[in-house]
Structure formats: structure tokens, C-alpha cells
Amino acid sequence: MxxxxxxxxxxxxxxxxxxxxxxxxxxxxxxxxxxxxxxxxxxxxxxxxxxxxxxxxxxxxxxxxxxxxxxxxxxxxxxxxxxxxxxxxxxxxxxxxxxxxxxxxxxxxxxxxxxxxxxxxxxxxxxxxxxxxxxxxxxxxxxxxxxxxxxxxxxxxxxxxxxxxxxxxxxxxxxxxxxxxxxxxxxxxxxAPPITVGEALGTSMAARGWPHATAWAAQADRVAPTLVGGSWKRGGADLGLTGSKRAWARMRVNGGTVADEVPGPDFPWDASLGVKEMTPLTVEQTARLQGFPADWAFAGGKTARYRQVGxxxxxxxxxxxxxxxxxxxxxxxxxxxx
CATH class of the missing domain: 3.40.50.150 (Vaccinia Virus protein VP39)
Known part of the structure; x- marks a missing residue:
């Protein structure tokens, strides 16, 4: 045949x-x-x-x-x-x-x-x-x-x-x-319903043994606000303007910075803590929120990589x-x- x-x-x-x-x-x-x-x-x-x-x-x-x-x-x-x-x-x-x-x-x-x-x-x-x-x-x-x-x-x-x-x-x-x-x-x-932040990032949040990753993903039950790469001429890496940062805070994400790595076993999970104690996202996680595949790599330092993603x-x-x-x-x- x-x-x-x-x-x-x-x-x-x-x-x-x-x-x-x-x-x-x-x-x-x-x-x-x-x-x-x-x-x-x-x-x-x-x-x-x-x-x-x-x-x-x-x-x-x-x-x-x-x-x-x-x-x-x-x-x-x-x-x-x-x-x-x-x-x-x-x-x-x-x-x-x-x-x-x-x-x-x-x-x-x-x-x-x-x-x-x-x-x-x-x-x-x-x-x-x-x-x-x-x-x-x-x-x-x-x-x-x-x-x-x-x-x-x-x-x-x-x-x-x-x-x-x-x-x-x-x-x-x-x-x-x-x-x-x-x-x-x-x-x-x-x-199909839009993919939520928790669905997109839940697995990566647990990658270093953070015991609260499942609880975090369950409450991150909406899509992300628009990621903003920012200007190449000024500023560091963050997830957007004030309105975006407030939207991130409602998902227990610190939108004022970008992390070097996902949370480890000792990272706190306390709703009474302020924004700076919330988990920030890594460049790789923001890339997932842009729809890039996991094997797509970005050159440069952290801020340059996030600028490219955003x-x-x-x-x-x-x-x-x-x-x-x-x-x-x-x-x-x-x-x-x-």
C-alpha cells in the first residue's frame, strides 16, 4: 500500500x-x-x-x-x-x-x-x-x-x-x-473564554516550590491589563501606569517591578501585606502573557528583555x-x- x-x-x-x-x-x-x-x-x-x-x-x-x-x-x-x-x-x-x-x-x-x-x-x-x-x-x-x-x-x-x-x-x-x-x-x-493570568502562569509560579501558587492562580481569574514596555530612553522595567498597577494589585501582583525569578518556598502570602510584598512577574512570565512560546529567548539584560516583550x-x-x-x-x- x-x-x-x-x-x-x-x-x-x-x-x-x-x-x-x-x-x-x-x-x-x-x-x-x-x-x-x-x-x-x-x-x-x-x-x-x-x-x-x-x-x-x-x-x-x-x-x-x-x-x-x-x-x-x-x-x-x-x-x-x-x-x-x-x-x-x-x-x-x-x-x-x-x-x-x-x-x-x-x-x-x-x-x-x-x-x-x-x-x-x-x-x-x-x-x-x-x-x-x-x-x-x-x-x-x-x-x-x-x-x-x-x-x-x-x-x-x-x-x-x-x-x-x-x-x-x-x-x-x-x-x-x-x-x-x-x-x-x-x-x-x-x-473559548479568554485565558486568565492564573491559567497562563499558575505552573510557572509553582516552579520553585512556592506553596501558595495554586491559591494565587485561583484568584488571578481575569486577563492581564495591557503590558507596556516603556521608553527605551528612560525608566526601568515595570508593568505599566498607575491604573495597570492597581489592576495587577487586585491579582496580588506587584506591577512596579519585574522579578529575576519566580517565588520560592518562603515567599509570603498575606492579603494584609502591601504591594511591595506581592509577587512580581519575571520577564519570561510576561512573555507568556504576550503569547510567546516558552522556548522563545530574549537577548540582553532584564530591562532590555522586558522592553522587547512589552x-x-x-x-x-x-x-x-x-x-x-x-x-x-x-x-x-x-x-x-x-
Whole structure:
């Protein structure tokens, strides 16, 4: 009897800019996209990419300095994907790096002229897709894409509806050539209830013999607030602003710092103790809350590793978007996504 091997889904090509720690590229890889090139301007992020995927071609450069003429393998890729720094509307927020963030968005759109991908995916803050303050930016993007023959759509996804134990909203831009946009369907929320912090981290909390890990996990019965990586220019590693820290405290987590290791046998469990006596999370635990697999390593010291985690695109969200784009391009991975 001849045994037929199961056919593998066709691998599509991808250029990933502002690749960071690889969350966007990893999710797209799981959806069947093979990166021909990844670029980021931070040495530690490039080190993380090479550490996890030695075969990936990684270029350490600023997107504003990138010239496709020097890397012609990026021409005519199936997908141009960008996990850009969060753009702020100048009318709403005045910050010294806001102009640079806007320039990176513009540079990604202008890169379309040379690369001419079949599809474009940009992930950013949810307000970029919906708020009136960003109307001028969306209008400029729409005009440029229309000029190039692409149709596009802005929408918002919440990571908690796609297997990520975190309330994290993403503004998404998808553009496809011509009529291909008619076949694009936004990823539908999963039917299963969102994963809670306790479910995601209970096992790791018990790894060093903390006797209260089960009790801690039982009361951490909700999704995490949005992890915030913070600025590379200032501050240490913590889990977010005041509101986020209060939400963490309700789960008996100290959101004001990041731990070197999970609690040991002697770590206290006393509801009367203050925030500083609550257990902080490790970088590895925050990575689980972003949907990274346990074997994905991050280069650098603790603060640099947490910055990469907090600013990453959750891989499960990227995978869902990648599958939706594959289907619109006529390359579904299996009957479920046809």
C-alpha cells in the first residue's frame, strides 16, 4: 500500500520591518509566511531574532535608511509587515519622538512603491484606526495606497479574543492589490473564554516550590491589563501606569517591578501585606502573557528583555492576521480557512 504524504501548505514570502523581538514575524511564520529579510534598528532586538532563528536574514538598520536596491530579494514579496512604534497624533499628544514615529509609518507606506508586495500589514495602537485625531494620517495613507492600486481596511483586534491572556487592543491596517481585498475577512474572535493570568502562569509560579501558587492562580481569574514596555530612553522595567498597577494589585501582583525569578518556598502570602510584598512577574512570565512560546529567548539584560516583550506584537494575533491574509491571497492553509 502506498502511503501518501500530507501536502505542506505553500510558504509565502514576507518582508518584516521594525521587527522588534519577532512577535509579528513568528506569528506570520506560523501562518505560512517565510521572511526574506527582517530589519530593526536596535542591536538587542536583532540579537534576539538571530538567537531564535539563526536562518533568518536580519539587517540591523533604521527603516528610514533602508534602500531596497541593496536588498532586491524584497521585491515582489507576498507581504510587507510592520510592527511600528506607536504613532501619536500631534494634535492630541506632544512628545519629542512623535515625529519619528509618524515618519516610520510614512516610510513603510513609501516602501510600497519599490517593494510592490501583494499585501500590506501594519500593527499599531487602536486609536490610529478609529479616532478623529488621526484622520489626517489615515487620509494620507489612503491616498498613497489608492495611487499604488491597493484597497485597504482599518480595524481593531483585541488580543484576548485570540488566545492571548491580556486585554490588549491593536489598530490594524491591511491592504491588498485590486479586488483581492474582497476576499479578506477580519479574524473572528475565538469561541473559548479568554485565558486568565492564573491559567497562563499558575505552573510557572509553582516552579520553585512556592506553596501558595495554586491559591494565587485561583484568584488571578481575569486577563492581564495591557503590558507596556516603556521608553527605551528612560525608566526601568515595570508593568505599566498607575491604573495597570492597581489592576495587577487586585491579582496580588506587584506591577512596579519585574522579578529575576519566580517565588520560592518562603515567599509570603498575606492579603494584609502591601504591594511591595506581592509577587512580581519575571520577564519570561510576561512573555507568556504576550503569547510567546516558552522556548522563545530574549537577548540582553532584564530591562532590555522586558522592553522587547512589552513592545512586541503577540504572535497569536499575528498568526490570525496571517491566515486571514493568506486566504484573501487565495492560499489558505487548510479547509478551515478556505
Amino acid at each position: 502506498v502511503i501518501m504524504e500530507e501536502s505542506q501548505p505553500e510558504r509565502l514570502s514576507c518582508l518584516a520591518v521594525c521587527a522588534g523581538a519577532g512577535g509579528l514575524a513568528l506569528g506570520l511564520e506560523q501562518a505560512g509566511f517565510e521572511p526574506v529579510l527582517l530589519l530593526d534598528n536596535r542591536p538587542v532586538a536583532c540579537e534576539t531574532l538571530r538567537l531564535n532563528r539563526p536562518d533568518w536574514k536580519v539587517l540591523e538598520t533604521d527603516l528610514l535608511d533602508f534602500d531596497p536596491l541593496d536588498h532586491q530579494m524584497v521585491y515582489d514579496v507576498d507581504l510587507l509587515a510592520a510592527g511600528l512604534p506607536r504613532v501619536k497624533a500631534s494634535a492630541a499628544v506632544k512628545r519629542e519622538d512623535s515625529t519619528e514615529e509618524l515618519r516610520l509609518l510614512e516610510a513603510t507606506i513609501m516602501l510600497m512603491h519599490a517593494v510592490r508586495p501583494r499585501a500590506l500589514l501594519i500593527e499599531n495602537l487602536p486609536e490610529l484606526a478609529t479616532k478623529p485625531a488621526f484622520d489626517p494620517i489615515r487620509t494620507t495613507v489612503a491616498a498613497e495606497l489608492e495611487h499604488l492600486g491597493y484597497r485597504h481596511r482599518w480595524f481593531v483586534l483585541n488580543a484576548m479574543h485570540h488566545g492571548v491572556p491580556q486585554d490588549r487592543k491593536h489598530g490594524i491596517l491591511v491592504a491588498l492589490k485590486g479586488d483581492a481585498m474582497d476576499g479578506f475577512v477580519e479574524p473572528a474572535p475565538e469561541t 513592545q512586541a506584537s503577540p504572535p497569536p494575533v499575528s498568526r490570525a492576521l496571517g491566515l486571514a491574509i493568506r486566504t484573501a491571497l487565495g492560499r489558505p492553509t487548510d479547509p478551515e480557512h478556505r
